[in-house]
Amino acid sequence: MILIADSGSTKTDWRVLNATEVLEEVQTVGFNPMYQDTLEIYSELETSLLPKLKDKAPQQIYFYGAGCSSPERNNRVQEALKRAFPTADIHVDHDLLAAARALCGHKPGIACILGTGSNTCLYDGKVITDNVPSLGFLLGDEGSGAYLGKLLMKAYFYRELPDELAQSLKNKYNITKDVFLDELYGSPVPSRYIATFARFAFDKRKHPAVHAMIYENFAEFFERHVCKYPNYQEIPVNFVGSIAFHFSDTLKQVAKKYGAHIEKIIGSPSEGLIEYHQELLQQVGTPDKAE
Template sequence: MILIAESGSTKTEWRIIDSKQTIFHARSGGINPYYLDASGILEVMRMGLIEYIDAPFKEVYFYGAGCSSSKNKQTIRDCFMQLFPKAKIEINHDMLAAARSLCGIERGVACILGTGSNSCLYDGIGIIENVRSLGYILGDEGSGNYLGKQFLIYYFKKELSKEIKEQFDDEFGLEPHDILENIYHHHMPILYLSSFSKFIFKHLKDPLIYEMVYDAFKRFIELNVMKYTDYAKLPVHFTGSVAFYYEEVLRKVGADLGINIKDIVVGPIDGLTQYHQPK
């Protein structure tokens, strides 16, 4: 049996492939070693795999946010070893998940636009170039976090139309000091800021909102995609909720910049399952 997991800060998608090539699905909370210690990670794993905790897994492939450092990889590996001590365990960063899922064994640029953002140049085997994301404070251009920050800047600087501001106030019922309190004292501010993405999407026809989103995607492509060797000759793929739901705007930006945007999918787990399925 094979266990595959793709995890962000908010949720984990699990896929189980049995000896008959039957695929089973499970979902749990997110597993990010920057936010959870070993005991918290184990608890999420056990809850997500409650029906499969005694399964004889031979291979485990985990792809997760926060798994770029050897220390964090080892933390995740140790947790899996407690659950499945006889399995071969491979821990990778979520960027490799996107690349393998989107590009398979072909060369291309893989991008993540979700709660956060990232990108890489993939040669069909591994990542050969990576523009650093810089995270939710310094980077994350085009992400839900980035859109949330830009929207709130407009909100506080009185740039929004009266109608948009009133609808925002009615929907969220927050005073300005509540918003700032939540940003600067929330245990995961990136998730709080990203939570405004749905409201932004609902009001995409507003000229200012559309321009804000367009500029965010343009900035992502210029600062990330256009830094890679031969980027103009390669297919550029996207995964993540923001890329998926804002696809029309994203493709417009790509066309305006001469970028060959190919696949846009909401998440990488289906592509990863196909990548790891025994041939």
């Protein structure tokens, strides 16, 4: 029995499974060791996860998380998981590897994450071979919900939105500049806060001004990330994440402009990860050899 966690900045999907079935599904808040320490992560695990798992004691845990991109950050998550599951064998990896495994399985391809944040990698069917770096919320995250939220809110406060669109946003949120900035800079995970405004963009996605922002968001993502891989027009480009899934029509338009072939767009990597790990379990027969 193994436990798989797919964690973004907003939410974490947990799945307990064996070689043939999913035994338990739980959702908690997201974890990001860039902003949270071991104690904060463990406290949430103790409150939100452990009571729901009850008597299930996984032998192995595979945690794929946003921000898990260095030994120091990974250790924060690993220590929290070790407190919660003292007898388990724990593996902590970047959510980019989760995306590659979920999207590509054992085949080569480009795997892209477009959710609250964004990232990409070139995957050879076994390991990540190249990664155009993601510079995070302040300097990057092109294509993401956070980046789209920034484009929208800048246009709103700079008075660049058409009047009817600005009035609609004002009616929905009734937010002032000072309140917005206080919420943004006071938030423990600012990208999560500003990404909430992507919901407005989705609701108004057929408005020409909003469609232009969505298109710009994805075009910047392709130019700064996908197009940097030398063979991006020759191998499948795959996407996972809420932004890719909900804005897939525009994403496909942008991909066509750049000559990229999209093979798969999914909202969450959970299903693909389940399939990936169950295949490994079926091959080896026991979870302790699954890697």
